């Protein structure tokens with residue numbers, strides 16, 4: 001018997017080689033006694049795997065992967081944004097790190113409203129005023145206490161990628177080309193992401209300024225970002241427009257270590273992110289409501305399964321709008337909102353006969369009609385430490401503003417606040433007072449980095465980008481494995497759906513079963529087809545100790561192993 005075995009396969013069981021020689025996308029790996037890293041980009045996964053081979057653990061690897069994503073996946077990987085880490089160590093210790101952006105000191109409740117009180121979402125979504133104080137670098141340094149290697153080693157693969165350049169994928173080329181005019185509009189000097197000719201797959205992207213910034217962080221630690229040259233460049237960038245972040249804001253940024261949100265689900269123990277991400281709360285609510293109907297009796301994506309799940313989503317998202325925000329600023333009602341007593345009452349209006357109107361499950365604030373990137377990393381090392389990180393700039397390339405001289409994109413996370421009660425953010429999420437803007441407050445998130453334990457050991461590491469579709473995608477991934485007994489590959493790649501209370505519509509991926517769609521329509525559900533939902537990175541450990549790692553087939557996502 002071999003000590004370990006490896007089967008690498010893409011979706012439908014084959015290897016997929018990208019068109020250019022140095023990028024090799026691996027969609028699925030089954031392995032024993034080796035660490036695995038799953039992320040949105042093969043070079044970032046490989047950076048994490050390299051750190052594992054150097055003796056690092058899951059936390060070293062997830063940090064190296066985040067740094068590398070900031071280089072090779074600039075649409076979402078970042079040092080100018082923020083994220084959440086959920087960790088379960090092999091001794092059973094659970095922890096979370098909240099390195100979500102915060103509102104600058106000069107931010108205020110109505111900062112995106114004009115004199116007539118009309119909300120201006122262009123300002124909360126684009127340009128310098130949309131930027132929250134970045135948390136990622138502080139988060140990476142807060143992760144160090146769980147790491148085995150020093151930061152100067154963990155950051156090195158990213159420095160090499162930025163300095164030497166790498167071949168971009170077709171998807172990245174398209175994204176850069178599609179955003180070219182926004183980049184021009186929101187930057188006052190030339191940036192490496194815009195060149196004379198359109199980008200094409202295989203073009204080499206070199207980021208010298210970013211490499212210099214990473215070297216400052218390597219040399220001076222978090223101060224290499226929050227103080228000194230990088231901070232000065234960031235503040236100078238603010239002043240080239242309507243930005244309000246100051247040196248003091250940067251210096252004062254703090255990571256929050258929070259107690260993980262934990263609950264049991266059908267023999268598994270779920271460990272997820274608490275507020276200020278709504279992700280864990282929504283997940284707990286949705287899984288519990290679905291269990292009232294014995295979801296495991298139904299088939300994945302059948303009409304009844306979708307009804308149960310979408311109606312749970314509707315009720316949970318209505319609660320998100322009303323009650324959820326930064327727990328350092330509002331009363332945290334999580335334990336009540338996820339209690340059986342509350343949820344059973346909430347579920348009373350459910351019927352298989354027809355859709356529950358959204359107005360019946362939450363207060364809708366009518367609004368005049370007014371006129372989206374994130375990424376997830378799942379890591380499991382050979383010692384059984386698990387790390388689940390979701391990190392974001394919010395929209396693709398965030399605010400589209402690059403810090404001139406420092407080479408990195410700034411987030412547009414301010415749009416995740418409720419800029420006015422009832423005004424939808426870029427993902428259509430509405431909110432009210434609980435998620436209103438206040439200085440130093442964290443904006444409500446949907447990111448749901450999650451780890452499931454069985455008998456105290458990691459059984460699943462999962463997460464995805466996708467704005468408000470994040471909790472519902474993680475929810476589907478979990479029920480696919482736990483309730484519908486599907487394998488990791490199918491669980492990740494099968495067509496998904498999403499409902500979020502408002503709008504009333506259920507979004508389904510284009511390849512969603514047509515018979516389910518027509519049956520749902522006959523029960524008053526309004527269905528909208530969308531190209532894709534999320535990009536899930538999943539690791540599942542089977543009873544024999546085999547690790548199945550699956551990178552979503554919807555993107556360039558890729559698995560690497562030790």
Ligand code: DON
Nearest residue numbers: 373374394445446465466467
């Ligand atoms: O924190 C949040 O919920 C959002 N800023 C996440 C944005 C996102 O997932 C965009 N990705 N497609």
